[in-house]
Amino acid sequence: MLSGNYDLTVHVIDAKNIDKSIDLTLQLIDANINVILVLNMIDELESIGATVDKEGLSKKLGIPVVLTSAANDIGLDELKNTIINYDSIYQDIQKNSKNQIVIHYGNDIEKAISDVEDNLDYNYTFMNKRSVAILLLEGDKDMNNIIHKLEPNPNKVLKVVKEYSNKFDEPIKYLTKLRLSKYAMYFKDEFTTINKVKPRENKSFKEKLSRLMIHPFYGLIILIIVYTLDYTFL
Numbered sequence: 001m002l003s004g005n006y007d008l009t010v011h012v013i014d015a016k017n018i019d020k021s022i023d024l025t026l027q028l029i030d031a032n033i034n035v036i037l038v039l040n041m042i043d044e045l046e047s048i049g050a051t052v053d054k055e056g057l058s059k060k061l062g063i064p065v066v067l068t069s070a071a072n073d074i075g076l077d078e079l080k081n082t083i084i085n086y087d088s089i090y091q092d093i094q095k096n097s098k099n100q101i102v103i104h105y106g107n108d109i110e111k112a113i114s115d116v117e118d119n120l121d122y123n124y125t126f127m128n129k130r131s132v133a134i135l136l137l138e139g140d141k142d143m144n145n146i147i148h149k150l151e152p153n154p155n156k157v158l159k160v161v162k163e164y165s166n167k168f169d170e171p172i173k174y175l176t177k178l179r180l181s182k183y184a185m186y187f188k189d190e191f192t193t194i195n196k197v198k199p200r201e202n203k204s205f206k207e208k209l210s211r212l213m214i215h216p217f218y219g220l221i222i223l224i225i226v227y228t229l230d231y232t233f234l
Contacts, residue, residue, distance in 0.1 A: 008034045008086055010079075015039035015052065015067070019188040023180035029061060030103045031131035034090070036064045036082055043069040050194045057191040062100040064089050105134075105179050109172065112137055112164035119157045122150040136161045138173035 009028055013021035018039065028035045039045075039052060058065040064082045068075035082089055104110060116133035124132055135143040136157065147154045165172060189195060 008036065008083065010036045010038060010083065012038040012040050012068075015042045015045040016048075016050075016194065018052075018192060018194075019181075019184040022184045022187055023177070025061065025063075026101070026103055026180055026183055027131070029063060029101070030134075031127040033127060034086065036066060036079070036086065037061065038066050038068055038075075038079060040068050040070055042067040043072055043074060045192075045194070048194075048197055050192060050197045053191045057187065058093055059097040060099070060101055060187070060191070062093060062097050064093065101183070103180075103183070105176055108168070109137075109175060109179075112167075112172070115164070116157065116160050119160050120147075121152055122147075124150075134176065137164060138176060139165075139171070 011021075011025050011028065013025070022037075025035060025037050037057075039054075042052070045052065052067060054065050054067055064086070066075055066079045066082055068079055070076065105113070113130060113133045116136055117129045120129045120132060132143060132147070136147065144158070147157055151157055168175065
């Protein structure tokens with residue numbers, strides 16, 4: 001990601017566990033990186049009776065969202081089309097989207113981000129200065145190495161980073177991840193019905209039999225019965 005040798009990022013996450021991975025999607029959006037969000041294994045999500053508000057999610061994020069099941073060849077043609085026509089699809093979403101998500105880490109951290117940004121002199125092209133500042137405040141070693149190569153006065157920048165790092169009781173990375181996790185839960189609750197689906201109580205005969213077969217006691221009894229019937233009919 002930090003190399004900048006790409007035009008588009010396709011972020012694939014598990015549709016059932018959207019809250020576990022969408023935080024990275026939010027970071028990519030916040031960094032002004034072109035991204036497509038792919039919710040894979042959508043068939044498994046639908047098998048439990050849950051749904052995803054694809055259009056609503058796309059508008060809130062301001063990026064294309066594609067539902068796929070790679071194992072069942074679902075949504076792959078749409079994904080290819082979205083990659084090929086990304087620019088026009090993205091522009092349409094931007095035109096029709098209102099109240100897009102804006103990541104805010106709280107006033108204190110936002111002040112730290114802003115002040116670090118103000119001390120960055122190099123014109124970064126692989127991501128915006130805001131995300132460079134966030135990574136520095138989070139203690140990212142790769143970004144630390146990059147600014148030593150690119151910034152005319154990296155020590156000036158790192159001095160500001162250190163001053164702010166010492167002001168917080170918790171590591172800044174912990175605080176930013178905590179805030180992102182809250183956004184992630186919001187997206188799961190607002191744009192999927194995963195948390196509203198009741199666990200299935202009436203399992204099919206096939207499912208019940210499968211569970212019995214792997215039971216250490218009842219499985220053995222069933223096996224003996226099957227062998228006995230086999231012997232009887234021979």
